[in-house]
Amino acid sequence: MTDIGPALGRRLRHYAAAVWAENIKEWKLELTYKADFARSLIDPVVYLLPYLLYGVALVGGRQSANLEKLVGTSDLVTFVTLGYIFIGFLNMALWAMGFSLRKEQYYGTLESVFAAPVPRWVFTMGMSAHSILHQLLMIVVQIVFIMLVFSLTIKPAGLLPSLGIVGLMLIAMYGIGMLMASLTLIFKQGWLISEALASILMVITPIAYPLAVLPVFLQKAALVVPTTYGILTVRHFLLGERLGFSIADAFLRVALLGVVWVSFGLVVFTLIDKYTRRSGTLSHY
Amino acid sequence: MNLTSQLRVVWAEFRKTTAIWLSYPALVFFWAIFPLLWVFPYVFQGKALVGSMSSAAFEHLTGSGNYLAFVMIGAMVSTFIFSGLWGVGNSLREETYWGTMEYIIASPTHPLVVLIGKTVAEAAWTSLMVVFQAVVIGSFFGVQFTLAKVLPVLLLIGLLMVGFYGFAIAFAGFTLLIKEVHGWVHTLEWVFFLFSPIRYPVEVHPVTRLVSTLIPLTWALVAIRGIMLLNRREVNLWPTVLVLVLMDGVLLWAGYFLFVALERKTRRDGTVGMH
Numbered sequence: 089m090t091d092i093g094p095a096l097g098r099r100l101r102h103y104a105a106a107v108w109a110e111n112i113k114e115w116k117l118e119l120t121y122k123a124d125f126a127r128s129l130i131d132p133v134v135y136l137l138p139y140l141l142y143g144v145a146l147v148g149g150r151q152s153a154n155l156e157k158l159v160g161t162s163d164l165v166t167f168v169t170l171g172y173i174f175i176g177f178l179n180m181a182l183w184a185m186g187f188s189l190r191k192e193q194y195y196g197t198l199e200s201v202f203a204a205p206v207p208r209w210v211f212t213m214g215m216s217a218h219s220i221l222h223q224l225l226m227i228v229v230q231i232v233f234i235m236l237v238f239s240l241t242i243k244p245a246g247l248l249p250s251l252g253i254v255g256l257m258l259i260a261m262y263g264i265g266m267l268m269a270s271l272t273l274i275f276k277q278g279w280l281i282s283e284a285l286a287s288i289l290m291v292i293t294p295i296a297y298p299l300a301v302l303p304v305f306l307q308k309a310a311l312v313v314p315t316t317y318g319i320l321t322v323r324h325f326l327l328g329e330r331l332g333f334s335i336a337d338a339f340l341r342v343a344l345l346g347v348v349w350v351s352f353g354l355v356v357f358t359l360i361d362k363y364t365r366r367s368g369t370l371s372h373y
Numbered sequence: 374m375n376l377t378s379q380l381r382v383v384w385a386e387f388r389k390t391t392a393i394w395l396s397y398p399a400l401v402f403f404w405a406i407f408p409l410l411w412v413f414p415y416v417f418q419g420k421a422l423v424g425s426m427s428s429a430a431f432e433h434l435t436g437s438g439n440y441l442a443f444v445m446i447g448a449m450v451s452t453f454i455f456s457g458l459w460g461v462g463n464s465l466r467e468e469t470y471w472g473t474m475e476y477i478i479a480s481p482t483h484p485l486v487v488l489i490g491k492t493v494a495e496a497a498w499t500s501l502m503v504v505f506q507a508v509v510i511g512s513f514f515g516v517q518f519t520l521a522k523v524l525p526v527l528l529l530i531g532l533l534m535v536g537f538y539g540f541a542i543a544f545a546g547f548t549l550l551i552k553e554v555h556g557w558v559h560t561l562e563w564v565f566f567l568f569s570p571i572r573y574p575v576e577v578h579p580v581t582r583l584v585s586t587l588i589p590l591t592w593a594l595v596a597i598r599g600i601m602l603l604n605r606r607e608v609n610l611w612p613t614v615l616v617l618v619l620m621d622g623v624l625l626w627a628g629y630f631l632f633v634a635l636e637r638k639t640r641r642d643g644t645v646g647m648h
Contacts, residue, residue, distance in 0.1 A: 121552075121556075123551070124556045124557070127556050127557065127560050128556055130560075131556070131559065131560055131563065134560065134563040134564065134566075134567055135563055137567050138563075138566045138567055138571075138572050138573055139418070141573050141577050141578060141581065142415060142418065142572055142573035143418060143422055144577055144578075145428075145430065145431055145434055145573050145574050145577040146418075146419055146422045146423050146428045146430060146431055146440060147422050147423065147428070147430055148429075148430030148433070152421075152422040152423075154421065154422055154423060154424035155421055155422055157424075158421060164422055168418075194470050275399075280397070280399055280400065280403055283403070283407070284403060284407065287407050287410050287411060288410070290411070290414055291410065291413045291414055291417070295414065296414060296417075296418040296421075297414075297417045297418045297420070297421035297422075298421055300421075301417050301420045301421045302417060
């Protein structure tokens with residue numbers, strides 16, 4: 089009994105070192121292509137602007153009376169910008185983690201990674217650690233630009249609870265990332281899976297609109313996506329968007345989704361990992 | 374190498390690209406369906422901000438308040454642009470990943486001929502998908518495709534494709550030089566989204582209105598929407614055709630010379646096989 093504690097501690101330190109090493113490896117790879125890195129910081133701003141300009145073209149300004157009727161705020165620029173930030177977190181799970189194994193395959197290092205003496209989830213956690221840091225950097229650039237150009241009006245008191253719900257949401261997103269990473273082992277053309285799921289999630293997640301405008305079946309589907317609660321709750325804290333549930337409910341549901349998605353992601357990953365090894369298709373393209 | 378041999382290479386490349394497409398049937402399904410799906414967030418955003426399917430402010434800018442048809446037509450036409458960017462612009466980078474780039478460079482064919490083969494294949498496949506999208510839009514979203522509308526639209530799309538594929542060939546040369554271009558393709562995608570009226574009327578802001586005039590897609594989309602949504606058949610068509618022909622000439626010329634220069638530089642530097 090007395091040996092379990094130190095052994096577990098050693099193992100966790102070993103895993104933490106592997107996660108950190110993976111994170112550093114990704115940063116080194118990324119910074120090797122400096123122009124590409126600089127571009128990745130500008131991209132989120134360019135991504136966001138069509139949504140804002142489209143909104144302005146629709147209502148002839150930045151205030152929408154219909155949006156106010158639906159959610160209690162009329163400022164479409166702040167509303168859409170806060171929602172759009174979460175696309176970065178979706179991308180983290182769907183692209184950075186989901187596509188990670190396919191990238192290793194392209195590099196010719198997938199077999200070496202899989203032969204390393206750490207579980208696979210440690211490898212994908214390292215990828216997600218890098219991706220979270222990268223996303224945070226992109227969000228800072230995005231918010232600074234929008235602040236300067238459009239002057240966002242948010243409630244500063246809502247920042248801390250917003251970070252709380254985002255932190256919980258990230259755990260659930262890790263589960264989705266594990267699921268995506270495993271699917272690329274079977275379907276190989278990983279970008280297609282990521283792009284297809286990203287396209288569907290972009291529709292059902294209330295990024296630039298409230299849930300109420302979606303058809304009922306899509307509203308129900310949105311409730312199993314962690315970013316739905318992330319967006320709605322953060323916009324509630326920072327902008328005063330009306331919620332269809334209590335704040336306690338929001339935290340509880342995201343925590344529950346975290347347990348469900350992480351468990352599901354790990355189970356599917358383990359099964360697919362075993363299958364690809366047994367069938368000898370790990371290195372297939 | 375004579376013309377017949379070069380045409381044989383183009384045909385072989387066409388068959389190879391087609392074989393790769395058919396090896397991943399999901400790809401065909403994806404490019405046929407998803408460009409339309411990407412439009413739905415804009416439809417729901419419109420519903421949330423306006424409360425109906427027509428916007429007076431939008432009509433003031435575009436002549437039509439039907440924002441659903443506006444974004445659907447944008448999605449359909451832009452399929453050519455994005456498949457060109459990925460299928461032609463990124464194609465030599467893919468050959469590097471597959472480990473076949475050195476064989477292409479070492480073969481007695483100029484890489485430009487190989488690239489033309491890829492371009493022809495990409496154009497054929499994309500046209501098929503856009504026809505499918507047009508059927509979906511015509512059947513479910515109330516946009517009418519009569520013969521009188523389709524013919525001038527085809528002319529505009531043809532001119533748009535010629536110029537854009539010239540640009541994509543130059544971009545393929547760029548990939549030989551800087552290697553990792555996946556992110557740059559995404560950035561270019563979004564530059565098109567931002568500075569051409571794919572998803573919103575660029576007239577809404579003076580900067581986007583000004584920059585958009587340099588992009589052939591803007592001219593083509595404005596004319597196509599004029600024909601499809603406002604029933605303007607002749608008005609403004611010929612000036613647009615003239616502008617597109619001039620832009621095509623510049624883009625094809627620049628695309629050819631840039632590709633040849635960049636390919637020569639890569640060979641001379643000995644960096645063809647580098648990642």
